[in-house]
Structure formats: C-alpha cells, structure tokens
Amino acid sequence: MSDRIRHAGLREKRMSAEQAAALIHPGMTVAMSGFTGAGYPKAVPQALAARIDEAHARGEAFRINVMTGASTAPELDGALARAHGIELRLPYQSDPNLRERINAGELNYIDMHLSHVAQYTWFGYFGAVDVAVVEVTAIDEAGHLVPSSSVGNNKTWLEQADKVILEVNHWQPDALDGMHDVYYGTALPPNRKPIPLVHPDDRIGEPYLRCDPDKVIAVVETSAPDRNSPFTPPDxxxxxxxxxxxxxxxxxxxxxxxxxxxxxxxxxxxxxxxxxxxxxxxxxxxxxxxxxxxxxxxxxxxxxxxxxxxxxxxxxxxxxxxxxxxxxxxxxxxxxxxxxxxxxxxxxxxxxxxxxxxxxxxxxxxxxxxxxxxxxxxxxxxxxxxxxxxxxxxxxxxxxxxxxxxxxxxxxxxxxxxxxxxxxxxxxxxxxxxxxxxxxxxxxxxxxxxxxxxxxxxxxxxxxxxxxxxxxxxxxxxxxxxxxxxxxxxxxxxxxxxxxxxx
CATH class of the missing domain: 3.40.1080.10 (Glutaconate Coenzyme A-transferase)
Known part of the structure; x- marks a missing residue:
C-alpha cells in the first residue's frame, strides 16, 4: 500500500495503528484532524480506545484531551467516549455517545467559535499540544502532505504539536491533489498583515500541508471511508x-x-x-x-x-x-x-x-x-x-x-x-x-x-x-x-x- 508514501524517511516510519496508539499516553493533549465527518483519522483513535479500555480494566486511569476541527465520527468521538477516555473535548461535536457523557457531566466540553480554535492554540490558551493525529491522502517525495477530504485545523496541529502521527488513507482519491489552498501568511499580533483574498475563488496559499519529517513518529496506512449521515429529503x-x-x-x-x-x-x-x-x-x-x-x-x-x-x-x-x-x-x-x-x-x-x-x-x-x-x-x-x-x-x-x-x-x-x-x-x-x-x-x-x-x-x-x-x-x-x-x-x-x- 506504500505507493501513497513517496518520502523515503517517512516510509520507514510505517507501523500498525496499535503501535502508533501506544505512543499516546494518559493526560496528553491530542489534536486530531476531522471536520463534519470528513478527513478524520480512522484507525489510531479506535486502537487508542481499545488501549484505554484495557488500562481501565487493570484499574489504571487513562484519559486525554481531544481537539479537532469540528465534529468527527463514531470511529473517533464515539469510540473514545464509549471508552471513557476523554477528559476535555473542543470545539464541536455531534456524536450521541459523546453528547450523553457531556450532559452527564462526565467530561468537560468547550463549545467555541470555530474561527478561534487555531489562533487560541497559537496564543497558548490550551497549553501544549503533545501529539497531532492527522489523516492525509498522500505524502510526496519532498514530504509535502496532500490533505484529504477536510483541512480544518490541520495546518495548526502539524505546526504546534510536539509529535505527529499521520494516517495515509488510500480510500481518499488521488484526484484530491490540487483541490486545497493552505495559507501560511498568518501571524500573531502585532505582526498580522491583511489576508490577500478578495473573491471566494482566490487561491492565496499552497496545495499541500507542511510538516517537519523529524516530528513524525508514526505513519499508519488505512483504506476506510468517511462516515457521514444519510441524506434525508427535505420535509x-x-x-x-x-x-x-x-x-x-x-x-x-x-x-x-x-x-x-x-x-x-x-x-x-x-x-x-x-x-x-x-x-x-x-x-x-x-x-x-x-x-x-x-x-x-x-x-x-x-x-x-x-x-x-x-x-x-x-x-x-x-x-x-x-x-x-x-x-x-x-x-x-x-x-x-x-x-x-x-x-x-x-x-x-x-x-x-x-x-x-x-x-x-x-x-x-x-x-x-x-x-x-x-x-x-x-x-x-x-x-x-x-x-x-x-x-x-x-x-x-x-x-x-x-x-x-x-x-x-x-x-x-x-x-x-x-x-x-x-x-x-x-x-x-x-x-x-x-x-x-x-x-x-x-x-x-x-x-x-x-x-x-x-x-x-x-x-x-x-x-x-x-x-x-x-x-x-x-x-x-x-x-x-x-x-x-x-x-x-x-x-x-x-x-x-x-x-x-x-x-
């Protein structure tokens, strides 16, 4: 399956989802890709939930803080919620299992404007990001990451996280390459400059996500679809x-x-x-x-x-x-x-x-x-x-x-x-x-x-x-x-x- 991983160094970091999940420890802040049921990691969160279940069965405490772009899917929010593995969740969710636990007071949830998440992370309001788990479509020879079906906060996660786990999803079509526009011109106050976008179709950035290969601690290959809700005809x-x-x-x-x-x-x-x-x-x-x-x-x-x-x-x-x-x-x-x-x-x-x-x-x-x-x-x-x-x-x-x-x-x-x-x-x-x-x-x-x-x-x-x-x-x-x-x-x-x- 490694034809999607064309960077020699990152190809050497391939491992199973279980091995990658073992690199995430209790108390960590983990930033994951995903926005409205698209582009979220499919394998590592489920392996992590299984690991949390095993730890709880041994009487050990194991909960993490989870940050994303928006809502994800049962393989991420649902799996971690059922495992009672989330201490803090932000900025948005729609999973029934997670919602039930939030409303029962079993975990903390910060509901916030989506435009604030990246800049608040840069400002340091949420503390350090220990690990980012990000789904991508492919990795080219230079180490550029082709985003998948959502971009969300992935740019910020890759830049701010101490360590990075990449899920390369072969289900995502190669033809996504070129659809994305990732802008790297933002800065912290007082050094901000006007964003050069004046029409909805302006392209002001790059088609790829940047990531320091040395920060990548695992690359997991998957082939799994996004899971979105069925379309219900308007009543x-x-x-x-x-x-x-x-x-x-x-x-x-x-x-x-x-x-x-x-x-x-x-x-x-x-x-x-x-x-x-x-x-x-x-x-x-x-x-x-x-x-x-x-x-x-x-x-x-x-x-x-x-x-x-x-x-x-x-x-x-x-x-x-x-x-x-x-x-x-x-x-x-x-x-x-x-x-x-x-x-x-x-x-x-x-x-x-x-x-x-x-x-x-x-x-x-x-x-x-x-x-x-x-x-x-x-x-x-x-x-x-x-x-x-x-x-x-x-x-x-x-x-x-x-x-x-x-x-x-x-x-x-x-x-x-x-x-x-x-x-x-x-x-x-x-x-x-x-x-x-x-x-x-x-x-x-x-x-x-x-x-x-x-x-x-x-x-x-x-x-x-x-x-x-x-x-x-x-x-x-x-x-x-x-x-x-x-x-x-x-x-x-x-x-x-x-x-x-x-x-």
Whole structure:
C-alpha cells in the first residue's frame, strides 16, 4: 500500500495503528484532524480506545484531551467516549455517545467559535499540544502532505504539536491533489498583515500541508471511508421555510440590495439548508458562489447544474450517495471547489469583506431576536455553535431558520426569553419558520417582538406569546425590552417538568 508514501524517511516510519496508539499516553493533549465527518483519522483513535479500555480494566486511569476541527465520527468521538477516555473535548461535536457523557457531566466540553480554535492554540490558551493525529491522502517525495477530504485545523496541529502521527488513507482519491489552498501568511499580533483574498475563488496559499519529517513518529496506512449521515429529503416544513427565504431573496434583488448573482452563500448543515439550495436552482439563479464551511449534497448538485460557479469551504459533509457522486466526478469538482483551513473559511474579516449571506439553523429564538443554537432548556448541549457565530455577526445578511415547533408540537421554537443565547439580537437580521419570515432589520425591540409573533410563531403558541408580550409591555420593570422576569423562562420549566411547553 506504500505507493501513497513517496518520502523515503517517512516510509520507514510505517507501523500498525496499535503501535502508533501506544505512543499516546494518559493526560496528553491530542489534536486530531476531522471536520463534519470528513478527513478524520480512522484507525489510531479506535486502537487508542481499545488501549484505554484495557488500562481501565487493570484499574489504571487513562484519559486525554481531544481537539479537532469540528465534529468527527463514531470511529473517533464515539469510540473514545464509549471508552471513557476523554477528559476535555473542543470545539464541536455531534456524536450521541459523546453528547450523553457531556450532559452527564462526565467530561468537560468547550463549545467555541470555530474561527478561534487555531489562533487560541497559537496564543497558548490550551497549553501544549503533545501529539497531532492527522489523516492525509498522500505524502510526496519532498514530504509535502496532500490533505484529504477536510483541512480544518490541520495546518495548526502539524505546526504546534510536539509529535505527529499521520494516517495515509488510500480510500481518499488521488484526484484530491490540487483541490486545497493552505495559507501560511498568518501571524500573531502585532505582526498580522491583511489576508490577500478578495473573491471566494482566490487561491492565496499552497496545495499541500507542511510538516517537519523529524516530528513524525508514526505513519499508519488505512483504506476506510468517511462516515457521514444519510441524506434525508427535505420535509414539508423545510420546503416551506425555503420558499419563504427564496421569496425574500428575490425581493432583495428587486429592491437592488442584491444582484441576480446574490452574494457568497454560507449554509449550515441540514435538511432546511439543502431545501434552500435546491430552491435556488429551481428559481433560475446562475453563476452563484459559496464561501462556507462545508460542501453538502445540495452544493454538488448546484455545481453540476451551473447554479453555483464555485464553492470555497474547509470540508465535505456528504451523504453516502453524495460521496459516490463526488468520487465518480472528482475531476469535475476539483476545478470548482477550494478547500481551505478553517481559520480562513471561517475568518470573520473575510466573511465581512465578501459580504456573505449566512443561513443557519437554531433551536429557539426569543421575542427580541436572541438565538439559541446549542442548548435544550438552556442546560443540555446538542452539538455546538460551530461556525454560525463567525458568519452571523459579520454577514451581509444573517438568517436563522427552524420549524416553529418541535417534539410533535410540544415545544415552540419561538419563546418569551431564550434559555441560552449564542447569537444576540444585534447579530440576527432574519428569522424564518414554516409559518413565515420576519425581517428584523431596522426595528426596535418591541417592533421585533410583534413581527416575530405575527410572522413566525405557530398558531398553537401565538396567543400565548401575544399574551405574555402584552402583559410584559404593561408590567415590565422597563419598557424598552419588556419582560416578566418571574415567568420569562416558565415555558422551559414547564417543558422540563411535563414534556411540553403548552399550558
């Protein structure tokens, strides 16, 4: 299998995943590749989990700190969580086993903006990185690393880690070579310089990752696929949300605030954004661009149909069918997709410079536009803020979307007061549910509240929201942002106690 390892010195460092995992010790901080189920190491984490299980069976303590780009997959987060092998996890996760242990208080989890991770590591906020475990597609004769299906924080991991373990995955196609753009022009304050990117398709870096061969302590060969979630066709609510948003974008074009090519698109992962992407093609848009975090199935379809001219991201988030489509036509997509480090894909300065249209999901929004995208009832983490904050605060248009209810109508996504705030009212411009769209731009708090109630709330909860708001306007301590402090979170308390927000 060593045809992918063309550097003579690194070829001599080949070993099994079990041997490589033996080089990771309790208490270490281990930075691993991976972003939304793509490009994560497949073999070493599982071997490490088995080693941790054996240590625990002997009565020995064995836990590590784990840093990645974003979420990974069962072979990494799931395996280490089941082995009770994680002491600290950051910056994002979506694995059910890991989520369960986080919410049980069994490990510490730092949920943070994805654009901050690399620079905080450089600033030394997380301490030393002992080992980096990074998946790559190949290693050339000079020791350059061809990235795989995600770039994420790999540049920083390779530079900051004391030691490096490389997984060379033969499943990743050779044709990925040339798709990546790794920028090495960042610096620490006060020596920073402007990033020379002014269009989504600008290439400002190198196609390879650099790594000092002397830091590499192991090279493990694998041949295993990325594991992403199956694509679920958008339901009726998702399609209706997409319709409302597409009508709004068409209105903005007619008003002259957007051109027919819109602006670079950013979209979170999920059925709603895939429905929006599909709708863009049906609405006749062409020659669009994307400056986002992940390439989803919907974007592949738009690229193939010419709706999207190009897409810039840091990773893929494809269904099994999407992976098959990409692998079958990788040469076509390589000319239309640029994969960057996440400190570039999520860079707030670049988001504002390019004027992105940010479209993200939410758990709930309150009457004044404060969005909770991470916690159920303010206490139980779902996944994390991810990159939504990087885009929302800096976007030309900041859109948050959700069905108006959840749990078969037991929960309202429009609440009197958000139980946890990830995006303040100052960063939220547009709210969309299947009921309608609320354009909050230029509105004061009480105007925002009435518009959200009228346009976005479900009819089953609209009278309750109106009643709360009317009484708050009369009885609140202050009238600028009216609240009844004694009952502002009563809807959440009722849900915790009864399983429903209904009266």
């Amino acid at each position: 009726a609510a998702s399609k209706q949300i997409a319709t409302h948003l597409l009508d709004f974008l068409a209105h903005e074009v007619r008003r002259g605030r957007l051109t027919p090519q819109l602006l670079p698109l950013q979209s979170g992962v999920g059925n709603i954004t895939n429905a929006v992407l599909a709708g863009l093609g049906e609405a006749g848009y062409r020659d669009l661009t994307a400056f986002t975090e992940v390439i989803q199935d919907g974007m592949l379809d738009l690229l193939k149909r010419g709706v999207l001219r190009m897409a810039s991201a840091t990773s893929f988030s494809l269904s099994p069918e999407g992976i098959d489509e990409f692998l079958a036509n990788v040469d076509f997509y390589r000319d239309r997709i640029v994969l960057r480090t996440q400190e570039m894909s999520n860079h707030p300065e670049l988001v504002r410079r390019l004027g992105c249209i940010a479209m993200n999901g939410m758990i709930e929004v309150d009457l004044y536009g404060n969005v909770n995208s991470t916690h159920v009832a303010g206490t139980k983490i779902m996944n994390g803020i991810g990159g939504s904050g990087d885009f929302a605060r800096n976007a030309y248009l900041s859109v948050f979307m959700s069905p108006s209810t959840a749990k078969n109508g037991a929960i309202s996504s429009i609440v009197p007061m958000a139980s946890h705030v990830d995006h303040t009212e100052h960063d939220v411009m547009v709210i969309v549910t299947e009921q309608g769209l609320a354009d909050l731009r230029g509105l004061a708090p009480r105007q925002r509240a009435q518009r959200i109630i009228d346009q976005c709330a479900h009819p089953d909860f609209r009278p309750m929201l109106q009643d709360y708001f009317d009484r708050a306007c009369r009885e609140s301590f202050g009238k600028h942002t009216p609240h009844l402090l004694g009952e502002a979170l009563s809807w959440h308390q009722r849900f915790v106690e009864t399983g429903s927000m209904r009266m």
